[in-house]
Amino acid sequence: MLIGCHLSSSQGFLAMGTTALSIGANVFQFFTRNPRGGAAKPFDARDAAALVDLMRENGFGPILAHAPYTLNPCAADEGLRQYARDVMADDLWRMDHFPGAMYNFHPGSHVKQGTERGIELIVEHLNAILRPDLKTVVLLETMAGKGSEVGRNFEELRAIIDRVELSDKVGVCLDTCHVHDGGYDIVNRLDWVLEQFDKVIGLDRLRAIHLNDSKNPLASHKDRHEVIGAGFIGLEALVRVVNHPALKALPFYLETPNELPGYAAEIALMKSRSV
Structure with a gap:
């Protein structure tokens, strides 16, 4: 089973890998820079190479980088859209140093422009930054549908x-x-749900799972993560997720409200229930 959690990138690449090993993880996610915005640290190629070696030696699955929350590829303001393009282009250059890496982002909020216009702008954004030699796979994240979020259903993605x-x-x-x-x-x-995903998007497009419980009931459109087993989804339902034949080979990344000891416990729990 490939399972890990979200780690702080402030400690450096190799240190994240070492931390992951210490809590029983064999994958992990991290923010490429401050999730609320700002410049990224200078890229350390030697540190990145050391992480690649550690991952190879310990049978890691793919690392997943998460774009900052502040990015909005479908903002009404052109300056904000350009900022999103610049940040993501830089992030993808960095991630191409890691074999098999993935880069996840929230599609954005159309801010009263309408869903169709939001989709048009997200497409423009991706067409501007994706290049034929790109090694990193860019992931659109499924969204809860709060406010004017784009990606609230499979059809929008x-x-x-x-x-x-x-x-x-x-x-x-x-x-x-x-x-x-x-x-x-x-x-x-x-x-x-998975049949609908396959019908609309195709299960071959599904590359990663954020494994979280929810503080709110079905169709609440709230997006409030909860620790495993303490929310409205519940442990047994999440065990069915990690063991589903269509999903079990995918990497799972915890984003639950935890510190490292809590993540270690959840990783051990889910591994113990994996078949």
Whole structure:
């Protein structure tokens, strides 16, 4: 089973890998820079290479970088859209130093422009930054549907993918809290939800899972993560997620409200329930 959690990138690449090993993880996610915005630290190629060696020696799955929350590729303001393009282009250059890496981002909020205009702008954004020699797969994250978020259902994500010129560089990260809060009943109808995903997007596009419980009931459109087993999704439903034949080979990344000891406990728990 490939499972890990979100780690702080402030400690450096190799240190993140060492931390992951210390809590029983064999994958991990990190923010490329401050999640609330700002410049990234200078890239340390030697530190990156040391992490690659550590991952190879210890059988790690793919690392997942997460774009800052402040990025909005479909903002109404052109300056904000340019900022998103610049940051993501720089982040993808960095991530190409890690074999098999993935880069996850929230599609954005259309801020009263309408969903269709939001989708158009996200497509423009991706067409501007994706390049044929890119090694990193860019993942659109499923969203809970709060406010004017784009990506609140599978159809909106498919509409983006269909218009991206280099769509082979694009995949999807399914967040269990988000889809639950968005109205997809993964507790009682997991098979049906995955059938819908396959019908609309295609399971071959699904590359990663954010494994989270939810503080809110089904279809609340709230996006509030909870520790495993303490929310409205519950432990047994999440065990079914990690063991589902269509999902079990994917990497799982915890984003639960935890410190390292809590993550270690959740990783051990989910591994103990993996079949």
